[in-house]
Amino acid sequence: MRRAPGKGDLMTDKLILYKEHLNSFLRKITKGFELIAPVRNTYGDTLFEVIPSVDDVGIDLTNRPILSPKRFFMPQVETLFAYRYDKSGYTFKDTADNTPRVIFGLRSCDTRGILFYDLIFQEGLKDKYYLDRRRDTILINLGCNQPGENCFCKSAQSGPFLTYGYDIQLTDLGDRFFVEIGRPRGRELLAGWSYFFRPATQADIDAQYEAVLESEGRFRHRLDFDAAIEKLINQKVDPAIWEELGRRCQNCGGCAYVCPTCYCFNMFDSPCSEKEGERLRTWDACTFAGFSRLAGGYNPRQDKAQRIKRRFYHKLFYDKQKYNIPSCVGCGRCADICFGRIDMLSFIRLICEQKEKSPAPAHRRLGELLLEAGIISQKDLDSAIEKQAATGKPLGVQLVEMGVVDKEAIAGALGCQLKIPGTAKNVED
């Protein structure tokens, strides 16, 4: 029986692909698969795009795409199924996407993100929509020789190069790629066009090893995940930190949307006509108030501070507890975009640098601070101090009781460093 040229001739799991052959190889892929790769567009942005023809677009292997390729597995807005009602009752039209795909040039953080999705969507009752797309997608990972500005995948143990999980992994060795085969279907893909590859020599293997070492030495950020998780487990994070993060969060949802592992989604119906409709799902974020609010209005995570706390506990501690690995892959995308610095990078830094207990500011200073902030007048302060002498209450409580200032103002003035006993009334009650 005649075989396709070269098919099955891969002698080893470590190969070399010369860069001059890359486009030819990718062109072959487009014949049997939908090829997705990072593309730098004319506006200067790099995004994962479907590549109809490799000759028409510039594949960008320098810049990491703005978002991870998670939308190719779970689009931001997805129709789960359509339904229609007629005389005989309801009928459903299930959507199915079984397009075979190759994602080329995704980075270790993003591959790890997909592996985390695998855990979620395969666990227990399976998510057909995700798994249908995932089953037929081959991941060609490109290790990172040069970590980006906010990258900390090494600390998150998810990069810069992977040791498992990829179908194929590439390492840039200048004029050539070092190619590693991780899973059988990766081998199958390469075997189809084995003439583009030659077995790696010891020199290639050494060069790859050096590239890995060099890259690992280039990280600007080193974070101690274990120490951070330890702090969370032992409740060692100063409550003032959560308050402060809650204050800074502007509720855009961006951290969840850009995160390669954030998978939470919302489901809802979208009517199309009187008799027809669709059930959709969209990306959701646990930092939104409506995420946990019950129909009657009760919300177990009413405050922004609680929701942010939940987010970090979930990603670092709960997922570690459940899956033995935190669901942060260290891509630093949240750090790229969160101007409030409520991102993973800033957070781990913050809690690891935090002193065990910060001394409470003296009450004498509270008056000054409020005065300075224009929240109270000198008259108010004098009268509060006078009354305080009689009641013996803390100045803050006294001011609140006099009605000249409220809890929030005090918290604001002090960056929520102070907690005044007896004033923590919740207006929601």
Place this chain on the structure above:
Amino acid sequence: MHSVLTTCPFCACGCGLYLHVENERIVGVTPSKKHPISRGNLCVKGWNSIEHVRHAERLREPLIRKNGKLFRTGWDQALKRVSLELLKIKKKYGGESIGILSSAKCTNEENYLLMKLGRAVLKTNNIDHCARLCHSPSVLGLTNAFGSGAMTNSISELAGAEVILVTGSNTTEQHPQIARFIFEALDKGAKLIVIDPRRIELSRFAHIHLRPRLGTDVIWLNGMMKIILDEGLLDDSFIKMRTENFPEFRKFLSRFDLGQVEAISGISLEDLGRAAKIYAGAKRAIIIYSMGITQHVSGTDNVESIANLAMMTGHVEQEITGVFPLRGQNNVQGACDMGALPGMLSGYQRVDDPAVLDKFSRAWNTGLPAAPGLSSVDMLHETGRIKGMFIMGENSMLSHPDMKNVRASMEHLDFLAVADIFLTETAEVADVILPAAAFAEKDGTVTSTERRIQRMRKAIPPVHLSKPDWQIIIELARRMGYPMDYESPAEVMEEIALLTPIYGGVYYDRLETIQGLQWPCPDRNHPGTTYLHKKSFARGKGLFSCIAYRPPDETPDKKYPFALTTGRVYEHWHTGTMTRRISILKRECPEGFIEISPADARALGIINGEPVKVISPRGEVTTRARLVEGLPGKTLFMPFHFREAPANALTNHAVDPQARIPELKICAVRLEKVT
């Protein structure tokens, strides 16, 4: 799946975002990273800006009213009806009896074409749009003072500011992406002064938060300037070189009695003095303001006072210093630029300037009306004057004050046509409703608050039978006997560029960059302008105006003891037509409410979440009470997004005599518990 770069359809921050398209459906959004404003992120509205496009309630085909009921019809019949009815009214009563509302949600090209249709074909200058309700005082006041009504500088300059004074702008909620630059400045050590009656999110980060009583802005502004004068903190050389009428203004200020400041505004002189010193003492200081300043009967006064303040301290005419009126809608700047204004053609060229009129009549090959037209407030609040209206993409029924009055005017019209994407409250009373294409379904340009002209790009075809507004206008013009021959919005822009000096160099091929072009851009080789008034004001010298305080039109009394102020929330956009059809946004803020201070609530026995009836001299609304700390006593706040609890059923339509903006920011109401 492919990606199409476009501009966010909500606010005037003008974020660049990619729409991901699969099988003619939008399945996701990615913020542009290279875009100077979005920088890789969006606000919650931007991230969720797509669901409404395919919503089931999108208008599917033209609707026509017969015997009080709406019926489906074809385009041909609907367009015929609109053109015949409007021409009939024109013939019977004259063009001045026709009113046109253009839209800050539509593209520049659509605004230009609609104002052309109005002026060249229907012979009316009664053309206006929602800028009337937001920044008409800025257009007027800043033009008087500086010669240009637009934001003087670029958004990103905020990050480098030394001092930022924010007044009457809830920036984190209404312009979240601009707020991010404020936070950046704060991180670098900038000082923030917030002057706002409510304790807004930003005030928690402010070094000084002053809380004037509603509608007392001229008082604190004059007070602040008097202190600056007394303390000798003014920029003498700037005043001398760059401005005029200062001696008069100095005389005016010296007569100003500082004693009244605290009594009227509630701000202590001590606090005001600290703010004055910080602002005047800075090398580079920026004033951000928005509707809290403009939506008053003294709106223009307020704006001119802000201009006075900026000029006397030399905080204008340079980079990283200036006056930032934050525009609301994604294209409210552009709609103004395009001359969707009763007194101006595109590029703020006055209709009563014979040379301008001559230029346009020759270009358009027809005679044009010379007298400035009516504002939207005058069209919608003076029953009987206008006989027929064409409204493109505006929901005036919910956005204008005094809803009952607006409804009466609309119902009194002989003919009303509305083009929109949903059956809005305004469309519900129309005689003909034309289904328009949504932002993702058409090409065009929009101009953001920083004068940035950017592309809106078609990602999917219009749903059902809907059409882009520009095509609708062309169709109407043709049927009215004035053929408009444009193949594309790009071709419309070529005409705009020829006739509009500030857009003189704006061509579609030049907009194929991530940052677009900032006007003024007078010719093809001009790189655009990041900040205005460099070395000289647009009008030559900056003009100081002496502004006396004028109290609000309606203040609380015994019968209506509360002052109601209105505004918006982070998750929703204006009358909620789009955002209330987007699942995440709807969930985040499902229904309307009225904010009340816990003390006032206690006094009335109102519990958080309880329904209350709000009654003003003009109407009543039932909504839920939300107890919030940080509201001044006897002051209530209500967002105007919610049709079930429309704040504008209560508001007052008394207007600023110059800018004709209604006083949406204060009216008197009383509260009743619903038992």
Place this chain on the structure above:
Amino acid sequence: MNNNVYLPQIAVIKDIKEETGDIKTFTLAFKDRKFKNSFSFRPGQFMMVSVFQAGEVPISISSSPSQPENLQLSIKKAGALTGKIHGHKVGDEIGLRGPYGRSFPVERLIGKNLLFVAGGIGLAPLRSLINYVLNNRTEFGQITILHGARTPSDIPFKHELSRWPKERDVKVLVTVDRPDTGWKGNIGPATALWDKTGISSRDTIAVICGPPVMISFVVMDLLKMGFSEDDIISTLERHMKCGVGKCGHCSIGHQLTCVDGPVFTYREMKELPTDL
């Protein structure tokens, strides 16, 4: 199609019983015969109910698992969705997914005395368990049922509340917060009835279902009586979307209410960080 957990099965409403002004019990039959025949559940489990055009809502099964063909859901009108279900008529079709969630630990109850405490609609999931227990009466010890409602007209399952005491060793006590003129029964919270029950913690497992405040008061008293934390069983309510452990909405700490709950022992509940 059948491997898709998100796709509901169509069920026809066979009967609607108005329990109270805002609670209705719907008896449902699956349309698909094969599914109908294979359908089974355990007490305490819930179904995701599809109201097409409006969305889905999790509802506890209120009927006994001994009769899976007579699936009943008792639904309280609480929001737009449940309001829409209340508008349905006999013969209308709705969608159902499930059963989902961890059930009451029926095996652990065998041989024990049982105390059921329910508040309001909380009686619905307990009704499933109670009827199951009564169908297998010999396997269980003494049964005490406490039910608290706001007013007499808010008491659901009145017929069963009067039928149950007729069974062997079953005591039923009903109490209301606000009596009307005709009310001759108990007044006040369920916790005021301990003396009348004569209950002891010995060989007894308590199953509580109702509003969170009620649950916490009942648990406090039970602990005082000497109940062990493992012998107090209750349920938690959270916002739910998928019901199958994917969407993340119903999370409490590292647990998901939809798969790890909604039934928890008090010991488990105590460990849960309820605000995280």
